[in-house]
Amino acid sequence: MCVRGFFVLIQRGGSNLKTYNKLPAHIALRFAERGVDTDKIVRYVKGDMDLEQCFTDQVVAFDDQKFYIMTGLEHVIRVEKEKRLETVFDVSDFSERPLSTLGHLDVDQMIATARLVSEGDDGTLEEICDFAIGRSAAFEIFAKNFNRATSHIEEKDDGPIGEEPELFCPKCGTRYPNPARKVCPKCLSKSSLTFRLLSLFKRYIPQVLMILLFLALTTGFTILSPYFSTALIYDKVLVDKELHASGAADTFYFGIDLFHEIGLVVLGLIVVRVLQNVLGILRSRYIAGTVPKVVYDMKLMIFSAMQRLSVGFYTSKQTGSLMSRVNDDANNVYNFLINGIPYLFTSVLTFTGVLSLMFVINWKLTLIVFAAVPLIVTGYVLIMRAVRGMYHANWVYGSRMHALLSDALYGQRVIKAFTQEDAENTRFSSYSQRVNTSHTRLGLTQNTAYPLVGLIMRTAHMVLFGAGTILVLRGEMSVGILMTLTAYLNMLFEPLGFFTNLSNWWSSCVDSAQRIFEVIDAKSDLPDAENPVRLDTIKGDFEADGVLFEYEPGRPVVRNLTLSVKGGQMLGIVGKTGAGKSTLVNLLARLYDPNEGTITLDGHNIKDIFVGDLRRNIGIVSQDIYLFIGSIADNIRYARPDATLEEVITAARAACAHDFIIKLPDGYETRVGAGGQGLSGGERQRLSIARAIIQNPSILILDEATAAMDTETERNIQNSLTELQKGRTTIAIAHRLSTLRDADVLAVIDKGRVVEFGTHAELINLEGGTYKKLYDLQMEALKFIGTNS
Numbered sequence: 001m002c003v004r005g006f007f008v009l010i011q012r013g014g015s016n017l018k019t020y021n022k023l024p025a026h027i028a029l030r031f032a033e034r035g036v037d038t039d040k041i042v043r044y045v046k047g048d049m050d051l052e053q054c055f056t057d058q059v060v061a062f063d064d065q066k067f068y069i070m071t072g073l074e075h076v077i078r079v080e081k082e083k084r085l086e087t088v089f090d091v092s093d094f095s096e097r098p099l100s101t102l103g104h105l106d107v108d109q110m111i112a113t114a115r116l117v118s119e120g121d122d123g124t125l126e127e128i129c130d131f132a133i134g135r136s137a138a139f140e141i142f143a144k145n146f147n148r149a150t151s152h153i154e155e156k157d158d159g160p161i162g163e164e165p166e167l168f169c170p171k172c173g174t175r176y177p178n179p180a181r182k183v184c185p186k187c188l189s190k191s192s193l194t195f196r197l198l199s200l201f202k203r204y205i206p207q208v209l210m211i212l213l214f215l216a217l218t219t220g221f222t223i224l225s226p227y228f229s230t231a232l233i234y235d236k237v238l239v240d241k242e243l244h245a246s247g248a249a250d251t252f253y254f255g256i257d258l259f260h261e262i263g264l265v266v267l268g269l270i271v272v273r274v275l276q277n278v279l280g281i282l283r284s285r286y287i288a289g290t291v292p293k294v295v296y297d298m299k300l301m302i303f304s305a306m307q308r309l310s311v312g313f314y315t316s317k318q319t320g321s322l323m324s325r326v327n328d329d330a331n332n333v334y335n336f337l338i339n340g341i342p343y344l345f346t347s348v349l350t351f352t353g354v355l356s357l358m359f360v361i362n363w364k365l366t367l368i369v370f371a372a373v374p375l376i377v378t379g380y381v382l383i384m385r386a387v388r389g390m391y392h393a394n395w396v397y398g399s400r401m402h403a404l405l406s407d408a409l410y411g412q413r414v415i416k417a418f419t420q421e422d423a424e425n426t427r428f429s430s431y432s433q434r435v436n437t438s439h440t441r442l443g444l445t446q447n448t449a450y451p452l453v454g455l456i457m458r459t460a461h462m463v464l465f466g467a468g469t470i471l472v473l474r475g476e477m478s479v480g481i482l483m484t485l486t487a488y489l490n491m492l493f494e495p496l497g498f499f500t501n502l503s504n505w506w507s508s509c510v511d512s513a514q515r516i517f518e519v520i521d522a523k524s525d526l527p528d529a530e531n532p533v534r535l536d537t538i539k540g541d542f543e544a545d546g547v548l549f550e551y552e553p554g555r556p557v558v559r560n561l562t563l564s565v566k567g568g569q570m571l572g573i574v575g576k577t578g579a580g581k582s583t584l585v586n587l588l589a590r591l592y593d594p595n596e597g598t599i600t601l602d603g604h605n606i607k608d609i610f611v612g613d614l615r616r617n618i619g620i621v622s623q624d625i626y627l628f629i630g631s632i633a634d635n636i637r638y639a640r641p642d643a644t645l646e647e648v649i650t651a652a653r654a655a656c657a658h659d660f661i662i663k664l665p666d667g668y669e670t671r672v673g674a675g676g677q678g679l680s681g682g683e684r685q686r687l688s689i690a691r692a693i694i695q696n697p698s699i700l701i702l703d704e705a706t707a708a709m710d711t712e713t714e715r716n717i718q719n720s721l722t723e724l725q726k727g728r729t730t731i732a733i734a735h736r737l738s739t740l741r742d743a744d745v746l747a748v749i750d751k752g753r754v755v756e757f758g759t760h761a762e763l764i765n766l767e768g769g770t771y772k773k774l775y776d777l778q779m780e781a782l783k784f785i786g787t788n789s
C-alpha cells in the first residue's frame, strides 16, 4: 500500500475535491450502474488500449476515494424514434481500487505507445494502463491533476490543467459537429442570434423601413397585375367585342367605346408595370445601399476583434478558418440579408395575399387546388434531403481538388525537380473525376426530381382549368376570373420551393453568424490590466522568476526559468534548437503570458504595464520574418509610418540593406509580395533589422537576426547592431557564439530551463559545462575550416 495516497485520504477526510472535468452522460451512466457517485469524479481521461496493447476504448477516472478503469467499446447508435445519434459505451471490464494503493502517477513514453505508471514510495513502478502515444498529452494532464489532488499542496490549487476537447454538448448530450467550436446545433439559440444579427441594422432603421415599404408596395402591384392583364381584358374588353361582332351593339358607338376601354386597360397595365418597376428599382437600390454597409460594419468588427486576440489564438488550430470567417461567413450572411430576407418578406406577402384573393374569388375552386400544396412541399422536402448530401459531397471533392491544385502549383519546383509531372497529372485526373461524378449525380437527381414536382403543379393547373371551364360554361364564372385564378395559382406555388429551403438557408446563415460572433466575442487571453502602469521612459531591467509556459497543456516548453538582465546590458541566449529560446523572448515581449511565475520590467509585472507602452518600447527582429504586401520602404517604416525616406535609407544603410535595395528594379518602391517572396532569407533579415532600427526601441530583441547571412555581411551588420545596442537592453539569441561576443551576460537554455548563467569568462571556465562544450566545438570547426581553406 502506498502510504502517501492513504495519508492524503485521511488528511482530507475523502471530501471536497474539485471536479475538473465531468463525465459525459453515456459514460456517467455506466459508472452509476456500478455504484459510483459520478458527481464526485474529479477527473477522467480516455485511453485507447488495454494492457495487452490491443486497441479498445477505455475510461480512467478517480474520485476522492477510488481509482477506476472501465474498458469496452464506445460507439454511436441511431435512435430512430427521435431521429438522432447517440453515443453508448458497452462495458467489457470495470475495475476499481482505493486511491491509497497508488503512488505518484507518471507518463512513460515509448516509440508508438505510452503508459501510465504509479511510482510507489520505495521507487517501484506499477503499470496502470497503456495508450497510443497520441494520447500522452491528455494523460499527462490527468496525471498532473491526480498528483495535485492527492498531494499535500492543497492550497496551491491551480484549477484544471488544460482541458481535453469536449466532444458532447453537456446540455443535451449531442455530439458536436466540430468539437473545436463547441457549438451544439440543437441548443443553439437561433432566434437570439438572428435578433443579434438584425440588431446590426439598428443604425439603418429609416432605410430598413423604406425597404419594407417598397417591398410591400411592389408585392401589392404584383398581386394586382394579373387582375388588370386578364380579368379586365377578358371580361370588359373581349366580351364587349363579341357583342359588337354579333351586331347587338351599334358599330360606331361601340367602336369608340371599345377603343376607349382597351385604352384604359392598356393604360392601367402600363401604369401598374411602371410603378412596379420604379418601386422595384428603388427597393433594390435601397437594399444595395444598406446591406453592404451592414456587412462592411460586420467585417470591420471581425477584423478589429481579431487584432485584439493574442498570438496564441492565431497559432491554435483555428487559424485556417479565420480567413473564411472574414470572407465566406460574412458573405454568407450578406447573401441571406440581401436576397433571403427581402425574398422571404415578399413571398409571405404574396402567398397570403394571393391565397386570400383566390378564396374571395372562388373559395371552392381554391380549396380543391390547394390540396396540391402539401404534395408540392413534400416533394421539395424530399428533394432537399436527397440533394443536401450531394451538395456536401460536391463541396468536399471540390475543396480537395482545390487543395491539390494549390499544392501542385506551389510545389512546381519540387514536382519538376523530381520529374513527378505524370504522377501529378494522374492524381489531378482522379480528383477531377470524383468532382465530375458527384456533379453528374447531383445534376441527374435535380433534373429528374424538379420536373416531377412541376408535374404536380401542372396537374393542379389542369384541375383548376377543367373545373373552372365547367363553371364558365354554366355561367357561374367569367373567363377573365378563370384566367386570373390560373395566374394566381402560379404565384401561389412559386414561393413554396423557397419556403422549404428557407430553414437550411437560415441555419447556414445563423451558423456563419455564430462563427462571426464567436470571434467578435472572444476574450483575449492576454487581458489588459484594469489600471495599467504607463511607462514613459524605460530603463530596461528585465527579470523572469519561476516562469513556466506551455503551448499545449501538460507540455511545458519553458519551466522554472529565472534570469535577469539590467537596463542597457546585453543578454545572449544560447541553446539547442527547440530549447525554448524564441518562446522565452516571446514571453518577454508579452506575446504570450506565462502559466506560472512572473516577468517584470523595471520592477513592474509586465501584465500590469499598458500593452501599447510595452510593445512600443520593444523592437523584435524575429526568426520568422513577415513582410507585408507593399513597397520595401513601407515595410521598413512599418513601426513608424511617418518616417521620411531619408530616415528609411539611413536605417537600411545601418542594416546593410541599402546596397541590395537599390539594385532592385524599383529601388525602395519595389513591391514585396505576401511573405516577402522574391527576396532571399538574408535580405529579408536585413529589412527586418532596418525595421527595428527605425523603430528606435528601448529594448531590442534579436532572434537569430543574422543567421541567414554570410560571415562578411554579418560582421558588417554586427558593427551597426553594436552601435544600435548602445544604451539599450538587448536580448540576442544566436547559434553562432561569435555573434554574442559583446554580451554582458549569457544564458544557456536547455529544455526550457536556464542551465548556465554568467559572463563569457565565467561560463568558459565551467568544466563540463554546455557553453564550454559548444564554444569548443565551434572553435574546432573554425580551425577545421581554416586549415582546409
Ligand SMILES: Nc1ncnc2c1ncn2[C@@H]1O[C@H](COP(=O)(O)OP(=O)(O)OP(=O)(O)O)[C@@H](O)[C@H]1O
Binding pocket: 315, 551, 552, 557, 575, 576, 577, 578, 579, 580, 581, 582, 583, 584, 623
Ligand atoms: N506555437 C507553438 N505551439 C506549440 N508548440 C510550439 C509552438 N511554438 C514552438 N513550439 C514548441 O516549443 C518548443 C520550443 O520552441 P522555440 O521556438 O522556443 O525553440 P527555439 O529554442 O527558439 O529553437 P530554434 O533554435 O530552432 O529557433 C519546440 O519544441 C517547439 O516545437
Ligand SMILES: [Mg+2]
Binding pocket: 581, 582, 583, 623, 703
Ligand atoms: Mg527560435
